[in-house]
Amino acid sequence: MPRHIAILGGGLTGLSSAFHLSRRFPNARITLLEKQNRFGGWVRSEQVQLEPTASLTVEAGPRTLRPAGKSVLELSLLLKTPRSAPAAHSRFIYAPTIQPGLTSIPTTPLAFLRSPLRVLLPDILREPLRKSNRTATTSQSKNETYDESLDSFLSRRFGPELARVLGSALVHGIYAADARDLSVRAAFPSLYDIEDNGNGSVVLGILKMMMGIKKPIPKDNDYELGDVEALMQGIAVYSFQGGIQTLPNALVNALQSKPALELCSEEGVAGIEMRGQDGSFVVHTPKRTLSPSHIISALPLHSLQPILPSYAPALPHLGANPSSSVTVLSLIFAAPPHTIHPAGFGYLIPRPKDDYSPSALGILGTVFDSNALPIPPGADHAHEAKYTKLTVMLGGPYPGALPQDKTVLLAQVMDHLRSALQRDLPEPIASRVWRQDRCIPTLRVGHRQRMAELREVLEGRVWRGRMEVVGAGVDGLSVGDCVEAGRRVGARW
Numbered sequence: 108m109p110r111h112i113a114i115l116g117g118g119l120t121g122l123s124s125a126f127h128l129s130r131r132f133p134n135a136r137i138t139l140l141e142k143q144n145r146f147g148g149w150v151r152s153e154q155v156q157l158e159p160t161a162s163l164t165v166e167a168g169p170r171t172l173r174p175a176g177k178s179v180l181e182l183s184l185l186l187k188t189p190r191s192a193p194a195a196h197s198r199f200i201y202a203p204t205i206q207p208g209l210t211s212i213p214t215t216p217l218a219f220l221r222s223p224l225r226v227l228l229p230d231i232l233r234e235p236l237r238k239s240n241r242t243a244t245t246s247q248s249k250n251e252t253y254d255e256s257l258d259s260f261l262s263r264r265f266g267p268e269l270a271r272v273l274g275s276a277l278v279h280g281i282y283a284a285d286a287r288d289l290s291v292r293a294a295f296p297s298l299y300d301i302e303d304n305g306n307g308s309v310v311l312g313i314l315k316m317m318m319g320i321k322k323p324i325p326k327d328n329d330y331e332l333g334d335v336e337a338l339m340q341g342i343a344v345y346s347f348q349g350g351i352q353t354l355p356n357a358l359v360n361a362l363q364s365k366p367a368l369e370l371c372s373e374e375g376v377a378g379i380e381m382r383g384q385d386g387s388f389v390v391h392t393p394k395r396t397l398s399p400s401h402i403i404s405a406l407p408l409h410s411l412q413p414i415l416p417s418y419a420p421a422l423p424h425l426g427a428n429p430s431s432s433v434t435v436l437s438l439i440f441a442a443p444p445h446t447i448h449p450a451g452f453g454y455l456i457p458r459p460k461d462d463y464s465p466s467a468l469g470i471l472g473t474v475f476d477s478n479a480l481p482i483p484p485g486a487d488h489a490h491e492a493k494y495t496k497l498t499v500m501l502g503g504p505y506p507g508a509l510p511q512d513k514t515v516l517l518a519q520v521m522d523h524l525r526s527a528l529q530r531d532l533p534e535p536i537a538s539r540v541w542r543q544d545r546c547i548p549t550l551r552v553g554h555r556q557r558m559a560e561l562r563e564v565l566e567g568r569v570w571r572g573r574m575e576v577v578g579a580g581v582d583g584l585s586v587g588d589c590v591e592a593g594r595r596v597g598a599r600w
């Protein structure tokens with residue numbers, strides 16, 4: 108039984124860990140240590156005041172949640188009722204080599220036939236005829252250690268052009284990374300399983316799944332969901348009034364009312380030692396020394412490495428994954444959404460044919476926020492419909508530096524928007540820029556195997572299972588993944 112648990116990091120994973128551990132071990136002392144002066148990590152919602160009585164929420168990090176993430180639904184029930192909003196389903200890519208302006212991503216076979224993306228259709232139709240072609244022998248390719256990049260996977264099954272156009276765009280929109288670096292097993296595990304189900308063909312695997320021949324594995328149902336799941340029927344994405352920040356804020360409020368729980372901001376960890384009495388750890392902060400019996404590290408892996416004791420055997424693989432930096436530029440226009448962009452979720456931009464150039468501005472995609480989460484129930488329709496919110500994401504795998512001057516950056520982005528959206532656009536009435544440094548870990552090929560080895564060492568003789576390492580760089584980076592990781596910590600204590 109843990110006597111005192113130190114949680115390192117006050118992002119969503121750290122807060123979720125604190126919340127669930129305090130329910131599981133009500134008698135344990137819990138200390139959460141966060142270096143910044145705020146909690147929530149990359150989640151950051153801000154209000155932009157437009158009129159004396161009207162403001163809009165803009166997001167520097169994630170902006171929508173999916174109802175499939177049961178751990179978030181559970182939390183929102185335990186903490187606060189979510190605001191739901193119907194989602195815009197249309198998604199686009201901007202690939203001027205295929206068509207000027209935006210190209211709608213087709214969702215039915217007929218729409219595919221009519222779309223300019225039909226140039227990729229032969230690659231898809233030929234795929235079931237291609238022989239099973241994993242590079243290793245069948246027995247190796249089915250085992251845990253087999254891995255390859257998403258680009259290699261898609262190129263192998265569908266050819267390099269489909270991998271470049273669709274695969275790279277997908278990876279930009281989630282990982283802001285190069286699809287040639289990203290592990291298919293870690294980032295898109297279901298794709299790998301679908302290939303297995305189709306005996307080597309992804310298309311046959313999908314068809315079998317649609318026909319119910321191979322049913323997806325049922326998910327864990329052990330969540331306290333009340334009626335919130337029914338509320339979410341038919342909803343693709345949702346958020347909260349006040350933005351995603353509502354979630355960490357509600358967690359902080361709930362945690363502050365727990366007497367055995369100490370939430371400390373502006374108190375990072377300077378070092379961890381293993382020389383405490385009774386097998387406890389020693390955790391040094393600039394302000395004090397703690398002696399926890401157990402530790403949860405919810406820090407980015409690259410931040411954990413330098414605070415570990417130099418005399419203990421090193422934890423493996425903490426430095427294996429690089430992280431992408433993303434510049435997030437939110438724009439607000441004083442015009443209704445239909446005058447600014449087509450109805451839809453937004454668009455993604457594939458890797459250029461001649462690769463990522465240092466001279467490119469490096470736009471990865473744009474989110475049509477006003478459509479992705481339209482006017483919330485109960486909001487002032489008249490004022491919300493007067494404005495359009497959109498967010499342009501830049502950086503990731505592009506090696507060039509962005510203009511430091513916001514006016515220059517804005518002018519270049521507006522030029523891009525005018526050619527992508529193929530219309531004259533008014534100047535935005537408000538804008539916000541966030542430079543999110545090393546915010547999204549790129550789960551490189553071999554990630555799952557490396558994490559299995561890391562867990563083995565943590566379970567071993569030295570760490571004895573008393574420290575757990577969790578977070579976006581380990582288990583997955585969506586809001587749902589982070590909350591879920593926090594829900595699972597300490598399960599074996």
Ligand SMILES: C=Cc1c2[nH]c(c1C)Cc1[nH]c(c(CCC(=O)O)c1C)Cc1[nH]c(c(C)c1CCC(=O)O)Cc1[nH]c(c(C)c1C=C)C2
Binds near residue numbers: 149501
């Ligand atoms: C700061 C920018 C981010 C980019 N990706 C992420 C962030 C925080 C993380 C992320 N984005 C998505 C997922 C999958 C979510 C899931 O539930 O499976 C993750 C982990 C998908 C996504 N991508 C964009 C949006 C609006 C969404 C929905 C979820 C969300 O609101 O984050 C748009 C987008 N994100 C990035 C880029 C470059 C981009 C382009 C339009 C990077």
